Amino acid sequence: MASANDNLLTLIADAMPGLSKSEKKVASAILADPEAATRSSIAVLASIAQVSEPTVNRFCKKFNATGFPDFKLNLAHCLASGIRYVSQNVEARDSVETSTSKIFNSTISTLSLVRDKLPPDLIVQVVDQLIQARRIHFFGLGASSSVAKDAEHKFFRFNLPVSFHEDVLMQRMLAASAAPGDVFFIISYTGRTMELVEVAELAKANGAAVIGLTAPGSPLAKVCHLLIAVAVPEDTDEYMPMTSRIVHLVVLDALATGVTLRRGPKFQGHLKKIKDSLRATRFPSNEA
Amino acid sequence: MASANDNLLTLIADAMPGLSKSEKKVASAILADPEAATRSSIAVLASIAQVSEPTVNRFCKKFNATGFPDFKLNLAHCLASGIRYVSQNVEARDSVETSTSKIFNSTISTLSLVRDKLPPDLIVQVVDQLIQARRIHFFGLGASSSVAKDAEHKFFRFNLPVSFHEDVLMQRMLAASAAPGDVFFIISYTGRTMELVEVAELAKANGAAVIGLTAPGSPLAKVCHLLIAVAVPEDTDEYMPMTSRIVHLVVLDALATGVTLRRGPKFQGHLKKIKDSLRATRFPSNEA
C-alpha cells in the first residue's frame, strides 16, 4: 500500500547499493538535482550523468515507469508533494521568511519519510495493546512531556484509563507498583534519558508492557516490548528537537484513531457526549 | 511568493472567458481531466480537444510555459500539491493501515497549504513583538494547552521571560494585572472558548499585546492585535482537532527559530549551556 505513491527519491536512494556502475551515475545525477531532472531531456540528463541515453531510459523502466517522460512525471509528482528527502537545515544567515519555509518543508518531508518507513502492522499491534490495557501511563520529559500530555488528553476522550506524568518521582512510583495489564507508553526523542530508561526497566520487571516512541537503537528502544522507532535526522546541536516532536504527535494521532476505529460505532456516542459537554464553554458558531 | 506557482487550473478556469473558440476547447479538455492531460502527448490531447497540435502548443505558451512538456510539468505540480486536500477524511470502515496513512497525508497536505497561505511578513512581525516583550504568557485550554506548554518549553530555552498557564484562574489573574510590554500569546483551535476570549479582552484593556494563533473570523481572532490565522478544514465533529494542533506547533517552531535568528550568534552560547546541562542526564551516545 505504501509503495503505491511511495517517495520515488527515497526509492532511488534505497536502491542505490543494488545498482550497477552507470546506473549509480544516473541515480546520483537525479538525486543531486531532482528538480532539474524533471526539466531536462533524456539527452541532457545522460550527458550530466556521463552515460548513454538508453542507459537513462533503462534506469527509468527499473523504477516502474513506462519510459523517460513517465519517469519525469513521477519525479515531478513526488517533488511537488513537498518531499525533499534531504532536510533543509536552517542556517544562521537565513531570513525569517526563509527559515519559516525551511521549517515547514522539513517537517513535511520528515512526515512523509516516516509514513513510508513505518511498518504498517506495527500501529495495529500497538492499538491492540492499548485497547486491552488495564491502565495506560504516558511518560515523557522535557520536550516530550507536552507530547505525552497531549496523548493523555486525546486518549482520555476515548474513555481509556490513561494518565500522564512528567514528574520523575511519580513515574518511578507508578513503575514500581506496575502489574501485568498495565501499559507504559514512553516517549523520548533521544531515548537516552536515564530516568526514563530506568523507569521502563522497572515497569518491565514488574510484568507491565512497555511501548516506546523513540529513536531506534537507543537504550530505551532496547527495553521496549513494542517499539515505534522514529529516526529523525535532526540538526539537534544547532536547534532543538522540532520535527521529531511533530512526528511523535502524528503517530499518536494515528494510534488514537486506530483505537477509535477498533472500538466501532457504538463508541461514537461516548465521543459525542464529550463534545456536547464542551459546547457550553464556547461561543456559538455562526456557521450552519 | 505564493502566486508564483499558484494553482494553474484556477488560472485556466479564470482565463476561460477571454479565450478563443478552440482555446476554450483545449481548456475544457484539460480541466475535464487534468491528471490525464499530464500523461498524454500533445497529439492525444489535441485529438481529445478536437483541435490541431499547434493550437495546443500555443495554448501552453499562453500560460507561461516554454512548450507543451513544460506545461505538463506545471500541471503535474499543481495537481500533486493541490488535489489532496479533499477526501482524506478517515471513515469508520477504514482499516488501521488506511487511517494511519490518511492521517499522515492530511497532516502533510494541511501543512503545505498553510505554508503557502501564511503571509511571510506576519511571522516577522510576531517575532519582533516577542523579542521586545517584557514578559510572554502562553495560554491554551484543552487540546491547545499542550501546545502552549510546548511553546513555553521551547521559548524558555531561549531565555525569554515566558510562562505557560492552563489554569483559567491564573490566566485571568495575569490578564487582570497585565501592563504594556506584556505579550499574551493565546492558542485556540476554535477561537470560541469563552474563557480565553475574555482573558484576551482583559489583557488588551490593560494595554498588553495580544497575539492569537487561532481560526480566522472567530471571536478570539477579533480581539487580537496580531493574528496568525490557521484555517484547517477539519472534521471536528467526528474526531478532535488533530491537524490544527500540528500546524500550531509548526508555526511556533517557526516563531522560535525566527527569534533565535534575530538574536544572532552571540546567543548560541546560551543555547549551548542549556544543552550541556542536559547532557549529564543522558546515556552517552555511541556515535562519534
Next chain:
DNA sequence: TAGATTTTGTAATAAATTTACATGGCTGGG
C-alpha cells in the same frame, strides 16, 4: 582462459514537439 552473461554504448527508428507557412474566417472601412 573460454564461454556465458550482464552491462553499456552505437546507430537506426519511431514518436513527439516545434516551427514555418498557408488557409479560412472574421472585422471594419469604404
Next chain:
DNA sequence: CCCAGCCATGTAAATTTATTACAAAATCTA
C-alpha cells in the same frame, strides 16, 4: 455589401526527443 487586412487555426515540414535493436565491452563462471 464587399474587399483588405488581421487574427485564429490548421497543414506539413523540420527538429528535437525518446525508444528499440543490435553490437561491443566488461564481468563473471567454470
